[in-house]
Amino acid sequence: YSGERKAKAERILGLMDGFLKNDPVSLQKDILEHVEYTVARSRFSFDDFEAYQALSHSVRDRLIERWHDTQVYFKRKDPKRLYFLSLEFLMGRSLSNSVINLGIRDQCADALSQLGFEFEVLAEQEGDAALGNGGLARLSACQMDSLATLDYPAWGYGLRYQYGLFRQVILDGFQHEQPDYWLNFGNPWEIERVHVSYAVKFYGNVEEEILNGEKCKVWIPGETVEAVAYDNPIPGYGTRNTVNLRLWAAKPSGQHDMESYNTGDYINAVVNRQRAETISSVLYPDDRSHQGKELRLKQQYFFVSASLQDIIRRFKEAHDNFDVFPEKVALQLNDTHPSLAIPEVMRVLVDEEHLGWNRAWDIVCKIFSFTTHTVLPEGLEKIPVDLLESLLPRHLQIIYDINFNFMEELKKKIGLDYDRLSRMSIVEEGAVKNIRMANLSIVCCHTVDGVSRVHSELLKSRVFKDFYELWPQKFQYKTNGVTQRRWIVVSNPGLSALISKWLGTEAWIRDVDLLTGLREYAADADLQQEWKMVRKVNKMRLAEYIEAMSGVKVSLDAMFDVQIKRIHEYKRQLLNILSIIHRYDCIKNMEKSDRRKVVPRVCIIGGKAAPGYEIAKKIIKLCHAVAEKINNDTDVGDLLKLVFIPDYNVSVAELVIPGADLSQHISTAGHEASGTGSMKFLMNGCLLLATADGSTIEIIEEIGSDNMFLFGAKVHEVQALREKGPALKTPLQFARVVKMVRDGYFGFEDHFKSLCDTVEGGSDFYLLGSDFASYLEAQAAADKAFVDQEKWTRMSILSTAGSGRFSSDRTMEEYAKKTWGIEPCKCPF
Numbered sequence: 117y118s119g120e121r122k123a124k125a126e127r128i129l130g131l132m133d134g135f136l137k138n139d140p141v142s143l144q145k146d147i148l149e150h151v152e153y154t155v156a157r158s159r160f161s162f163d164d165f166e167a168y169q170a171l172s173h174s175v176r177d178r179l180i181e182r183w184h185d186t187q188v189y190f191k192r193k194d195p196k197r198l199y200f201l202s203l204e205f206l207m208g209r210s211l212s213n214s215v216i217n218l219g220i221r222d223q224c225a226d227a228l229s230q231l232g233f234e235f236e237v238l239a240e241q242e243g244d245a246a247l248g249n250g251g252l253a254r255l256s257a258c259q260m261d262s263l264a265t266l267d268y269p270a271w272g273y274g275l276r277y278q279y280g281l282f283r284q285v286i287l288d289g290f291q292h293e294q295p296d297y298w299l300n301f302g303n304p305w306e307i308e309r310v311h312v313s314y315a316v317k318f319y320g321n322v323e324e325e326i327l328n329g330e331k332c333k334v335w336i337p338g339e340t341v342e343a344v345a346y347d348n349p350i351p352g353y354g355t356r357n358t359v360n361l362r363l364w365a366a367k368p369s370g371q372h373d374m375e376s377y378n379t380g381d382y383i384n385a386v387v388n389r390q391r392a393e394t395i396s397s398v399l400y401p402d403d404r405s406h407q408g409k410e411l412r413l414k415q416q417y418f419f420v421s422a423s424l425q426d427i428i429r430r431f432k433e434a435h436d437n438f439d440v441f442p443e444k445v446a447l448q449l450n451d452t453h454p455s456l457a458i459p460e461v462m463r464v465l466v467d468e469e470h471l472g473w474n475r476a477w478d479i480v481c482k483i484f485s486f487t488t489h490t491v492l493p494e495g496l497e498k499i500p501v502d503l504l505e506s507l508l509p510r511h512l513q514i515i516y517d518i519n520f521n522f523m524e525e526l527k528k529k530i531g532l533d534y535d536r537l538s539r540m541s542i543v544e545e546g547a548v549k550n551i552r553m554a555n556l557s558i559v560c561c562h563t564v565d566g567v568s569r570v571h572s573e574l575l576k577s578r579v580f581k582d583f584y585e586l587w588p589q590k591f592q593y594k595t596n597g598v599t600q601r602r603w604i605v606v607s608n609p610g611l612s613a614l615i616s617k618w619l620g621t622e623a624w625i626r627d628v629d630l631l632t633g634l635r636e637y638a639a640d641a642d643l644q645q646e647w648k649m650v651r652k653v654n655k656m657r658l659a660e661y662i663e664a665m666s667g668v669k670v671s672l673d674a675m676f677d678v679q680i681k682r683i684h685e686y687k688r689q690l691l692n693i694l695s696i697i698h699r700y701d702c703i704k705n706m707e708k709s710d711r712r713k714v715v716p717r718v719c720i721i722g723g724k725a726a727p728g729y730e731i732a733k734k735i736i737k738l739c740h741a742v743a744e745k746i747n748n749d750t751d752v753g754d755l756l757k758l759v760f761i762p763d764y765n766v767s768v769a770e771l772v773i774p775g776a777d778l779s780q781h782i783s784t785a786g787h788e789a790s791g792t793g794s795m796k797f798l799m800n801g802c803l804l805l806a807t808a809d810g811s812t813i814e815i816i817e818e819i820g821s822d823n824m825f826l827f828g829a830k831v832h833e834v835q836a837l838r839e840k841g842p843a844l845k846t847p848l849q850f851a852r853v854v855k856m857v858r859d860g861y862f863g864f865e866d867h868f869k870s871l872c873d874t875v876e877g878g879s880d881f882y883l884l885g886s887d888f889a890s891y892l893e894a895q896a897a898a899d900k901a902f903v904d905q906e907k908w909t910r911m912s913i914l915s916t917a918g919s920g921r922f923s924s925d926r927t928m929e930e931y932a933k934k935t936w937g938i939e940p941c942k943c944p945f
């Protein structure tokens with residue numbers, strides 16, 4: 117600033133004593149002030165939760181300062197910005213992550229201890245922000261952390277669900293779902309922006325008008341809902357940059373149902389107003405397949421429309437010519453869920469900005485990129501035309517027009533190959549006519565990214581083969597990554613300190629490739645000793661948690677073997693449980709003297725099943741039934757335990773991953789698009805037992821197949837195996853363990869019948885039977901390696917050392933350079 121503005125700014129800074137200070141005394145003052153004035157408790161008497169609230173508000177104040185500086189700087193520099201559109205963000209807790217990224221973790225701990233509180237205890241008071249289901253949603257959160265850290269001018273946009281992912285409660289071994297009202301005790305990490313709100317329209321009809329002698333379409337909507345912004349500052353690590361995650365909440369519009377008020381139907385008018393809020397009330401808990409639900413479609417359009425109004429408003433503040441839009445805006449579609457953004461941008465540019473179809477289309481083709489996160493056909497979204505026609509009539513017309521032009525262009529290229537034309541059409545004909553959102557996205561985006569190399573190969577050779585042949589240059593991949601800030605520094609402080617000590621620097625927290633420096637010490641006895649100590653402390657913490665959750669006492673000498681992820685048939689938790697039954701059966705049938713050779717195991721399984729996914733729910737019940745039998749068998753004792761960790765979420769993962777010796781990633785090859793859990797375990801020095809699927813294939817390249825336990829059919833073998841049907845070879849042990857379940861050895865035989873049917877009688881789609889023998893071999897190899905603790909520890913160190921490639925920092929840099937065309941924009945002070 118200069119002149120008058122500068123003087124004013126200086127006066128303000130003087131009045132406020134500059135920026136907030138981060139020494140422990142200043143922090144204590146801030147915390148006490150927030151206890152008294154924000155939390156409204158006496159500063160002379162407050163409990164852990166109130167202390168957590170006051171601390172969070174003190175941290176939030178610091179985030180806001182940086183957020184302002186960053187936004188002002190972005191505005192001044194006006195770089196090309198990335199807008200990341202995602203219907204789901206699985207953020208977890210914010211306190212620890214924020215203080216680490218702000219570099220004030222130790223100061224906060226000091227400040228609190230002088231007030232008689234412990235930082236760790238307060239951090240545990242925070243609930244998870246679970247605005248997402250699984251892989252895709254947690255990936256979005258990791259990517260936001262990396263975008264901020266790497267100083268990219270990025271914004272995230274999503275929905276502020278009032279109820280996040282359901283809480284899983286286990287009663288008698290069965291999953292029950294309870295609502296997650298995560299906002300009950302307030303949320304200090306968001307800033308409500310009552311003045312940032314947009315009207316979002318639905319329903320109605322389309323009319324034609326003549327404007328300046330030209331025909332144009334006008335959408336006359338039937339319902340209006342207000343979208344109100346809630347900003348969530350996302351701080352980068354080692355930088356002042358703090359980017360924004362803007363989530364929209366639905367509120368009744370001022371205009372809403374004025375008619376009813378005027379006609380005196382006051383009660384109905386109020387009820388209708390409340391109906392508006394349902395749009396952002398609840399996250400759909402199925403992580404794939406929700407075809408044909410009106411509310412889901414409303415959610416998608418609601419957040420897309422509000423975000424685009426916001427983005428276009430920001431653009432228009434600085435520019436008056438839409439031709440520069442592609443130089444200033446990159447729009448990333450996180451899967452197809454936000455793909456209504458495509459017809460929405462067309463609608464705004466054609467109907468409201470009157471750019472004409474061709475100019476608008478040219479812009480659309482330059483600004484959108486799309487990442488797909490699945491290979492499963494049920495993951496490909498379809499919207500029934502009837503539904504779209506009633507909810508968004510103008511958008512349907514635009515999609516038809518896009519498709520018409522595309523089909524005409526395609527005919528010129530491939531001729532009248534009607535099969536191929538109909539496969540590639542955005543509109544699926546049939547008893548129910550659908551819009552294929554993936555086809556729409558591929559046609560309109562300049563880049564289509566997969567999330568691992570093998571995923572991209574499958575997209576090109578199978579799922580989107582026709583499109584790949586047409587536009588090979590559109591197809592890319594960026595292997596997923598996770599942030600080492602949350603998955604090592606926050607969740608495993610012991611390991612983090614040890615890594616820094618041996619590398620002689622903390623620079624790996626920003627530059628994760630430095631972890632390779634650990635390789636040279638992998639066999640060093642001192643490092644090995646310290647490494648084992650850190651891991652033991654983490655195992656103790658996990659053992660305490662297991663006992664508190666399930667009442668099962670576990671031995672720290674046992675191998676902690678973990679499989680935590682959403683429950684899906686393709687992820688094969690059933691394979692794991694069947695092998696645990698086999699292990700139990702072997703121990704029971706062993707000579708007592710041979711039992712001394714058995715490597716003790718604690719098998720830990722956790723994950724949620726979609727509420728309507730019956731087979732997945734039966735897998736959870738089977739896990740409990742088997743656990744009941746094994747854990748109460750005194751004959752087996754500490755040789756084998758099985759525990760199901762209820763209500764698996766981000767903070768549970770932060771506790772479990774650092775304490776795991778072995779983790780399982782055992783999807784049928786060709787079904788896990790990438791998998792990011794494996795990367796978190798790898799960073800924490802946990803060994804992997806895995807199939808060659810998704811990102812595991814690339815992990816093997818980094819750490820070598822002799823540092824993990826691989827098994828199972830390869831991607832290219834799966835189809836041929838499936839075709840064998842009932843002739844498929846399965847080992848006798850497999851038939852034996854399935855029979856035990858069928859015959860009611862673990863009770864509930866009627867209940868488990870349909871579960872057994874999914875893997876027997878020629879219908880073993882996910883190939884549990886044919887992979888069983890090699891799975892048992894891999895398990896045996898893991899046992900053998902565990903006995904040699906020196907070898908195991910070396911493998912563990914080499915796993916962490918080889919994990920650098922799986923940082924989301926690398927992924928974001930690749931996207932920035934190859935897909936979005938954005939540059940860092942670092943706030944200078």
Ligand code: OAK
Pocket residue numbers: 250251252253255403404405451489490495567596788789790791792810
């Ligand atoms: C969710 C909804 C629809 C489609 C896919 C998903 C999803 O979560 N996919 C998962 O995304 C992760 C992040 O890319 C991948 O690591 C997982 O393999 C994939 O299943």
